[in-house]
Amino acid sequence: MDPFTLEPIGALSGHDDRVWNVAWSPQGDMLASCSGDKTVRIWSRRQPRPSEQWYCSAILDQCHTRTIRSVAWSPTGRALATASFDATVAVWELSSGVWEQVAELEGHENEVKCVAWNPDGRLIATCGRDRSVWIWESMPGREFECVDVKQGHSQDVKAVTWHPSGELLVSAGYDDTIKLWTYDGDEWGCAQTLGGTGTGHESTVWDVCWDPVSRARLASCSDDLTLRLWESRAAPTSTPASAPAGAAAAGFVPSRPDLRCAVTLSGHHRRTVFSLDWAPTGLIATGDGDDSILAEEEASGLLTQPGGQWGCWARVAKAHGADVNCVRWNPAEPRLLASCSDDGLIRLWWLR
Amino acid sequence: MDELINPNPVVHERRATQRHNKPVHKQTSGSSLGSGDREPIDALEIFEHIRDINDPEHPYTLEQLNVVSEDMIDVDDARGRVSVQFTPTVAHCSMATLIGLSLRVKLWRSLPPRFKVDIKLSPGSHSSEAAVNKQLSDKERVAAALENPNLLAMVNKCLAGPAGAGAGASVAP
Numbered sequence: 001m002d003p004f005t006l007e008p009i010g011a012l013s014g015h016d017d018r019v020w021n022v023a024w025s026p027q028g029d030m031l032a033s034c035s036g037d038k039t040v041r042i043w044s045r046r047q048p049r050p051s052e053q054w055y056c057s058a059i060l061d062q063c064h065t066r067t068i069r070s071v072a073w074s075p076t077g078r079a080l081a082t083a084s085f086d087a088t089v090a091v092w093e094l095s096s097g098v099w100e101q102v103a104e105l106e107g108h109e110n111e112v113k114c115v116a117w118n119p120d121g122r123l124i125a126t127c128g129r130d131r132s133v134w135i136w137e138s139m140p141g142r143e144f145e146c147v148d149v150k151q152g153h154s155q156d157v158k159a160v161t162w163h164p165s166g167e168l169l170v171s172a173g174y175d176d177t178i179k180l181w182t183y184d185g186d187e188w189g190c191a192q193t194l195g196g197t198g199t200g201h202e203s204t205v206w207d208v209c210w211d212p213v214s215r216a217r218l219a220s221c222s223d224d225l226t227l228r229l230w231e232s233r234a235a236p237t238s239t240p241a242s243a244p245a246g247a248a249a250a251g252f253v254p255s256r257p258d259l260r261c262a263v264t265l266s267g268h269h270r271r272t273v274f275s276l277d278w279a280p281t282g283l284i285a286t287g288d289g290d291d292s293i294l295a296e297e298e299a300s301g302l303l304t305q306p307g308g309q310w311g312c313w314a315r316v317a318k319a320h321g322a323d324v325n326c327v328r329w330n331p332a333e334p335r336l337l338a339s340c341s342d343d344g345l346i347r348l349w350w351l352r
Numbered sequence: 353m354d355e356l357i358n359p360n361p362v363v364h365e366r367r368a369t370q371r372h373n374k375p376v377h378k379q380t381s382g383s384s385l386g387s388g389d390r391e392p393i394d395a396l397e398i399f400e401h402i403r404d405i406n407d408p409e410h411p412y413t414l415e416q417l418n419v420v421s422e423d424m425i426d427v428d429d430a431r432g433r434v435s436v437q438f439t440p441t442v443a444h445c446s447m448a449t450l451i452g453l454s455l456r457v458k459l460w461r462s463l464p465p466r467f468k469v470d471i472k473l474s475p476g477s478h479s480s481e482a483a484v485n486k487q488l489s490d491k492e493r494v495a496a497a498l499e500n501p502n503l504l505a506m507v508n509k510c511l512a513g514p515a516g517a518g519a520g521a522s523v524a525p
Contacts, residue, residue: 069492
């Protein structure tokens with residue numbers, strides 16, 4: 001029996017097409033979702049707490065002309081950025097209860113596949129099919145200016161994410177690699193590439209996420225059916241199960257990354273792993289093309305497994321009626337998970 | 353007019369298929385699962401869905417050009433898995449992605465959503481086999497391609513039915 005269970009606590013319907021991506025607001029009180037139906041929906045929690053009833057409080061439409069692939073909240077939770085196959089990125093702000101589009105970021109040649117706000121909200125990173133990563137700076141008057149375009153990937157870039165320090169940007173994609181970008185005071189440069197024959201993923205990397213506790217380990221998931229965990233070369237090679245979570249942080253400097261693949265988790269997924277999210281509880285949730293949601297964790301004090309083995313501790317087969325495209329833990333309720341799927345639904349899960 | 357990639361394809365006759373297995377199938381499913389159950393989907397049924405797709409280049413169907421055949425289809429009905437391998441008429445065929453896309457769209461429109469469909473080139477049949485297979489299995493690229501009106505029109509032309517196939521034979525060079 002699994003030591004943990006993901007209990008279904010709700011399904012949110014409304015989108016007319018597959019739901020590609022979900023994002024919790026930083027306060028955890030709102031969830032944004034985006035879809036092939038060219039809309040973004042904002043879901044809010046019914047009051048009073050501790051209700052877990054969520055309802056659609058806003059629909060953002062009439063902006064993008066094609067699929068909206070990715071949605072990201074600004075760190076304040078007052079703005080949203082959306083990336084679309086129509087080659088544009090839109091920025092939205094909530095003013096007196098109404099979401100308004102306040103900026104449009106144009107520059108990508110074609111489909112934009114991911115958007116991410118940096119931790120201080122000053123920069124936005126985007127990536128797409130044109131193989132590039134763009135960095136945009138917020139200017140006075142709600143303008144955004146492209147400050148850098150990085151061409152390191154040889155194929156489609158699927159995902160971008162910032163290190164919590166803001167000093168490091170990660171991109172990953174169809175060329176099976178993960179690239180780490182740092183700022184030298186003038187421009188962003190590729191500090192390290194994770195991958196290449198025999199040293200990394202063997203197919204498209206779909207999603208990447210930092211360990212929110214140590215902030216020193218990166219997790220990635222791929223079409224090669226594996227999860228990989230990357231940590232500093234300076235970190236101790238085998239972390240004892242009793243060691244504090246911060247042990248992995250030893251030697252990691254975000255501005256000078258030196259990651260290596262420390263763990264490869266295979267055998268848990270039967271089809272492409274599209275999404276992962278690492279909770280402060282230590283659990284990594286994953287969603288895959290086999291309609292499943294899994295939760296993986298390094299054996300800790302809770303689970304006495306020798307040698308700090310990683311394992312799959314909860315599995316929901318048929319979590320959705322089709323591919324699971326995205327899984328995200330709520331930042332305020334670390335046991336609340338949202339998932340979305342090609343079946344057009346968003347589901348909420350409670351970890352027990 | 354562009355030059356044809358394969359100016360002289362070998363054309364095969366449309367085969368008469370018979371459901372030899374069908375009565376047997378019915379009996380087994382009837383006895384083990386009860387009469388109220390639906391009939392399992394098999395390779396022949398998948399073949400029926402895709403045999404009359406038009407080749408993007410020639411006025412023949414994929415069956416007539418031996419691009420698809422029943423024995424290159426695998427179905428696991430219980431697990432909801434369908435795998436189709438196809439063989440372009442020439443190994444450098446630049447239409448391979450379009451053919452694969454047409455197969456994917458046809459099966460997506462024909463099958464219940466519980467089926468996971470994998471479309472691949474038959475091993476050794478194409479000079480860029482790995483690249484084409486990777487593209488066809490990337491759902492995001494497929495979704496983006498199908499939002500491209502020109503590409504969708506080409507796919508729909510392939511799926512428009514065998515109307516052009518019989519009549520087109522006389523127009524063929």
